[in-house]
Amino acid sequence: MTDELHHWIDGARVTGRSGRTSEVFNPATGEVQALTPLATGAEIDDAIARAARAQTGWAATNPQRRARVMMRFAALIERDMDALAELVSREHGKTLPDARGDVQRGLEVVEFCMGAPHMLKGEFTDDGGPGIDLWSMRQPLGVVAGITPFNFPAMIPLWKLAPALSAGNAMVLKPSERCPSTALRLAELLQEAGLPDGVLQVVNGDKEAVDAILDNDTVQAVGFVGSTPIAQYIYGRAAAAGKRAQCFGGAKNHMIVMPDADLDKAADALVGAGFGAAGERCMAISVAVPVGAETADRLVEKLVPRIERLKVGPYTAGADVDYGPVITAAARDRIARLVQSGVDAGAELVVDGRDFSLQGYENGFFVGPSFFDRVRPEMEIYREEIFGPVLSQVRAESYDEALNLVCDNPYGNGCAIFTADGDVARDFAHNVNVGMVGINFPIPVPLSYHTFGGWKKSAFGDLNQYGPDAFRFYTRTKTVTARWFSGIKEGGEFAFKQME
Numbered sequence: 001m002t003d004e005l006h007h008w009i010d011g012a013r014v015t016g017r018s019g020r021t022s023e024v025f026n027p028a029t030g031e032v033q034a035l036t037p038l039a040t041g042a043e044i045d046d047a048i049a050r051a052a053r054a055q056t057g058w059a060a061t062n063p064q065r066r067a068r069v070m071m072r073f074a075a076l077i078e079r080d081m082d083a084l085a086e087l088v089s090r091e092h093g094k095t096l097p098d099a100r101g102d103v104q105r106g107l108e109v110v111e112f113c114m115g116a117p118h119m120l121k122g123e124f125t126d127d128g129g130p131g132i133d134l135w136s137m138r139q140p141l142g143v144v145a146g147i148t149p150f151n152f153p154a155m156i157p158l159w160k161l162a163p164a165l166s167a168g169n170a171m172v173l174k175p176s177e178r179c180p181s182t183a184l185r186l187a188e189l190l191q192e193a194g195l196p197d198g199v200l201q202v203v204n205g206d207k208e209a210v211d212a213i214l215d216n217d218t219v220q221a222v223g224f225v226g227s228t229p230i231a232q233y234i235y236g237r238a239a240a241a242g243k244r245a246q247c248f249g250g251a252k253n254h255m256i257v258m259p260d261a262d263l264d265k266a267a268d269a270l271v272g273a274g275f276g277a278a279g280e281r282c283m284a285i286s287v288a289v290p291v292g293a294e295t296a297d298r299l300v301e302k303l304v305p306r307i308e309r310l311k312v313g314p315y316t317a318g319a320d321v322d323y324g325p326v327i328t329a330a331a332r333d334r335i336a337r338l339v340q341s342g343v344d345a346g347a348e349l350v351v352d353g354r355d356f357s358l359q360g361y362e363n364g365f366f367v368g369p370s371f372f373d374r375v376r377p378e379m380e381i382y383r384e385e386i387f388g389p390v391l392s393q394v395r396a397e398s399y400d401e402a403l404n405l406v407c408d409n410p411y412g413n414g415c416a417i418f419t420a421d422g423d424v425a426r427d428f429a430h431n432v433n434v435g436m437v438g439i440n441f442p443i444p445v446p447l448s449y450h451t452f453g454g455w456k457k458s459a460f461g462d463l464n465q466y467g468p469d470a471f472r473f474y475t476r477t478k479t480v481t482a483r484w485f486s487g488i489k490e491g492g493e494f495a496f497k498q499m500e
């Protein structure tokens, strides 16, 4: 049976009016399990206008009361953890333990936002001049927008909405049309936690909805996560309209393996970070860079049996499964095409996952794991973000060559180095031009009280996601300079004021 999904407007499920829908698949079977309504510009404008009305009262609610909504929300997410994880897995296809991680890493940002009053309390200078005090306050922007990708249906909406709302904004959230149900459920939980209706609107849609958000003058800021071309497009259009924008894009994350690294641990890390979630993570390691021919040969020996042992299957098959299907048939076919392009370009396909088929799930979007050795930087499989279970190995002769490879790559989301040498690790962390670095740690997604953000073509705009940066992004600073005239000199002053 195909579910008809809805929007979430003013605290209620609202049926789409456009007549246009997008199919949500069960990626394990290939069947359509739901239809997402695709909002028109008019529906978007209406949701934004309603959000603006709700925002005034929410901004006037004191920060501690707003934080209490986050406290109750966190408790409800914990209460419903299993159900939320199941919702993620149902539409995305990732395994249940991985889906729990998706919810958990979002929950941690909600927990950080319980401390929003501390983040919002501003700065004060007593006696900046004779009888003159200055203070800066952080005020909400008004209505802000979140536009999120399919691959973390819980975590990324939570990264967007928790700081935005706890700072006193209203948010119009447009989740991925491919996995919209988790965001809709989170909105219901927020209502149960006491969020006033209208402060979070979840609107579903595609480019038409996104463009309506970008063109709406009420929207003050846009937080986007998705692929690089769309991130760059949204950043450009939002900035041209005078909005704040932070747009996080795609990635090609490298892991350097030094000759002194523990190769068993490096191989374990590569298999988990390369193939977990079918490679559909912006922090997936897609390029292994062993230094020296001997390291490379030994790494291949360690990797091949581990990759061949990987169990691919539906999340319903239980704890045995390492990763599930990719998101659509189009994604599966694109991955197969890219693997073929690697073969055609002369890379060595050591493990070939293309003919993978699972009995009973022949129409599912499963892709077996592939591993290429001797990939070169000019090949398409190196230049493109494959976003699938494909690991490439690029051999480097020296540490400097490996470092330069990472630095020359246009993406700069995450990277890692495996080594036993603290000096090399320190040099790498200092010199690499990538936003998040792991040392003997393959997927260095920072904890919620730090911040998340890539460099280069992995992010457009200013400030990172979550942590203290999120409160800077979702607020604007107003600075007051004040004095009281009792006992203060008479007469006007015409020179630019210096604080004597």
Ligand code: NAD
Pocket: 147, 148, 149, 150, 151, 152, 174, 175, 176, 177, 205, 206, 207, 210, 211, 225, 226, 227, 228, 230, 231, 248, 249, 250, 251, 281, 282, 385, 387, 413, 454, 458
């Ligand atoms: P996507 O760019 O296709 O879609 C992201 C969002 O943009 C969705 O809500 C979608 O509806 C909307 N969108 C798509 N096409 C649009 C268009 N032409 N105009 C306006 N809006 C449009 O990304 P995806 O396939 O959902 O997600 C995977 C990508 O996201 C990967 O590239 C991955 O690396 C990246 N990602 C990045 C991060 C990060 O923090 N840097 C995190 C997760 C995922």
